[in-house]
Amino acid sequence: MNFKNNKRQNTVISFLNFNYISLQQIFDFRMKKILIYGLQRSGTNYLETLLKKKFKIKILNCKKERNNPLHKHFRLYNNKDLIPEKSFYNSLYFEDFNEFKKALNTIEKVDGFIIITKDPYSWLVSYNEWANKCNWTRGSFHYIEEYNYFYNKWMEFSREDNNVLFIRYIDLINSPNESINKIAKKINLKKKFIFINKKLIVKKVAQSSKFDQKRLTYYQRKKYLKKFNAIEIDEINKLLDEKLLDFLGYSKEYIN
Structure with a gap:
């Protein structure tokens, strides 16, 4: 028995x-399959958190292999001398977006590639601090050069595939729901639902608690510019790719 x-x-x-x-x-x-890309300190983690809270998606990025094309910070540009840290070094070159997609080596179809950017000035402040914290060996190049190469490559790819989409960090912290809804509409993401008292309620994205008013003001009023002197700003502006800057929706900044 x-x-x-x-x-x-x-x-x-x-x-x-x-x-x-x-x-x-x-x-x-x-579930829609998504890949997120951006340089360190661009807001990739925040973007992922917002997307997961509101939509039924699967993030395909790998976490550990930093030289893998599936990593969110993968350096896909051709000038490998600009790679700031050895764990990200790779010898992969891509003539077009199809070559890049093949290198992903994933059996799952990717529905969207979301590229997040910060304006180059606030990004550089954060990136410098991160590099110092991680004890990166400083090369002979300016980090803005890497910014140009990284996002230029993604700009090129976006012209080959409509599923390569850009989103700005400042838009995410100013109006998170509106910003990610625009992205969601383009790649047809499905919203999550929860049942409360037998009523169907769409989940809302809550503003991250770490973005208190002081932190928001820092970005909204561009207080990060105080970290630079006039000579440093001039150097940054000379290096910035104006066509890329215009494409990303930013403009050059100046200080008195």
Whole structure:
């Protein structure tokens, strides 16, 4: 009797496990597959958090292999001498976006590539601080040169594929829901729903608690510019790619 009961229980458990896995596969199949890219200190983590809270998506980026094209900070540009840290070094070159997609080596179809940017000035302040914190060996190049190369490559790719989309960090912190809804509409992301008192309610994205008024003001009033003197600003402006800057929706800044 015990043997029969155990056998019956095992059969039921196996059936439930099979159906759970099957349901998971169905839901996973329906979820949009997304890749997020951006240089460090551009807001990739914040973007991922907002997207996961509101939409049924699967983020395909890998976490550990920093020289893997699936990594969110992967250096895809051709000038490898600009790679600031050895763990990101790679010898991969891409003539076009199709070559890049092949290098991803994923069996899952990618529905959208979301590229997040910060304006070059606030980004440079954060990037310098991050480089110092991580003890990066400082090369002979200016970090703005890497900014140009990284986002220029993605700009090129966006002209080859409509699923390569750009979003600005400042827009995310000013109006997170509106900003990600624009992205979602372009790649047809499905919203998450929750049931409360038998009513269907669409999840809202809450403003991150770390963006208190002081932090928001820092970006909105461009207080990061105080970190530079006139000579440094002039050097940055000479290096910045104006066509890229215009494409990303930024403009050169000046201080008195």
